Amino acid sequence: MSRTVLPGFRLALGCTLAYLGVIVLLPLTALVWQSAGLGWTQFVAVVTSPRALASFRITVLAALGATAFNAVFGLGLAWVLARYEFPGKRLLDALVDVPFALPTAVAGVALTALFAANGWYGQLLEPLGIKVAYAPLGIMAAMAFTSVPFVVRSVQPVLEDLSEETEEAAATLGAGPLRTFMSVVFPAIFPAFLAGCSLAFARSLGEFGAVIFIAGNQPFRTEIAALLVFIRLEEYDYQSAAAIAVVMLAAAFAMLLVVNAIQLWHLRYMREGD
Numbered sequence: 541m542s543r544t545v546l547p548g549f550r551l552a553l554g555c556t557l558a559y560l561g562v563i564v565l566l567p568l569t570a571l572v573w574q575s576a577g578l579g580w581t582q583f584v585a586v587v588t589s590p591r592a593l594a595s596f597r598i599t600v601l602a603a604l605g606a607t608a609f610n611a612v613f614g615l616g617l618a619w620v621l622a623r624y625e626f627p628g629k630r631l632l633d634a635l636v637d638v639p640f641a642l643p644t645a646v647a648g649v650a651l652t653a654l655f656a657a658n659g660w661y662g663q664l665l666e667p668l669g670i671k672v673a674y675a676p677l678g679i680m681a682a683m684a685f686t687s688v689p690f691v692v693r694s695v696q697p698v699l700e701d702l703s704e705e706t707e708e709a710a711a712t713l714g715a716g717p718l719r720t721f722m723s724v725v726f727p728a729i730f731p732a733f734l735a736g737c738s739l740a741f742a743r744s745l746g747e748f749g750a751v752i753f754i755a756g757n758q759p760f761r762t763e764i765a766a767l768l769v770f771i772r773l774e775e776y777d778y779q780s781a782a783a784i785a786v787v788m789l790a791a792a793f794a795m796l797l798v799v800n801a802i803q804l805w806h807l808r809y810m811r812e813g814d
Contacts, residue, residue: 568789574782586783591759592768596787599765602676603744606683610740613684614691615733621692622699636693639686644749651682652754674756679764682751683744690743694736698729731803738799742792 575583586592621633639647655662655672662673672678702725710720726733748766755762765788772781 571782571785571789574779575786578779578783583783586780587787591763592765592784592787594760595763595765595768595784598676598679598761598763599745599788600791602679602683602764603741605680606687606744607737607741609680609684610688610691611733611737614688614736614740615695617688618692618695618699622696636689639689644686644747645753647685648682648750648753651678651685651750655681655754673754674758674762676762678754678756679751679762682754683747686747686750687740687743690739691733691736694732694739695729698732699725702728731807734799734803738795741795745788745792 578586617636621629621636652673653659655665655678657663657666657673659673665672670677672681706724707720710724715723746766748764748770751764752767755764755767757763757767765784769781769784772778772784
């Protein structure tokens with residue numbers, strides 16, 4: 541075995557595997573084991589019940605909407621922070637991380653106060669027929685607020701390290717700003733952009749604290765899967781709660797596999813292009 545500058549490979553590997561086993565694999569195994577107590581027929585009945593299917597649909601659609609918003613807004617914010625200098629840039633850069641530091645319950649209360657019928661934003665939107673608080677749109681707003689830093693922080697360092705020489709070369713060849721961005725910049729930041737969006741989507745799927753205050757938690761309308769799991773736990777129906785959670789876990793794993801496959805394809809495509 542080749543020696544490295546920093547010794548302790550076996551110790552570091554052992555600590556890493558122990559951490560993954562105790563903190564990650566063991567809880568997930570316990571979750572699957574708990575749901576297995578239902579039996580396949582009852583498991584299917586629980587996860588395909590009308591209320592469970594409605595909660596899955598609301599959660600996934602709201603997460604997709606929040607991720608789509610963050611894909612555009614987060615990319616634009618990362619571009620501004622990476623490419624421009626302006627007064628207050630450090631403050632804006634620090635504010636991006638506020639959703640990480642702010643308790644999600646506090647975020648939910650703040651968003652509810654803003655978007656309620658008598659809130660600062662709500663009193664302007666309600667006359668236009670746009671209802672955010674206690675509506676599906678409020679779920680998207682809460683998910684977008686808590687997950688936007690993932691897109692910004694994934695794309696921003698890549699944009700900062702990206703050389704502007706290729707953009708200048710494209711401009712000298714007659715490419716406009718949009719063509720330059722789509723042909724030169726976006727392919728270079730695509731893996732980071734995809735990773736940020738996938739993390740934002742995963743965070744949105746599991747969001748709980750910020751959503752329950754602004755959603756109104758109406759079954760079949762604004763009840764998310766995480767809340768249904770919590771309700772089943774309050775009813776001491778641990779196996780049903782575990783079954784619903786396993787479905788969300790499987791969806792997260794499937795999403796990660798798809799994202800990794802896309803990133804691998806993109807890497808091969810870029811290598812062939814070179």
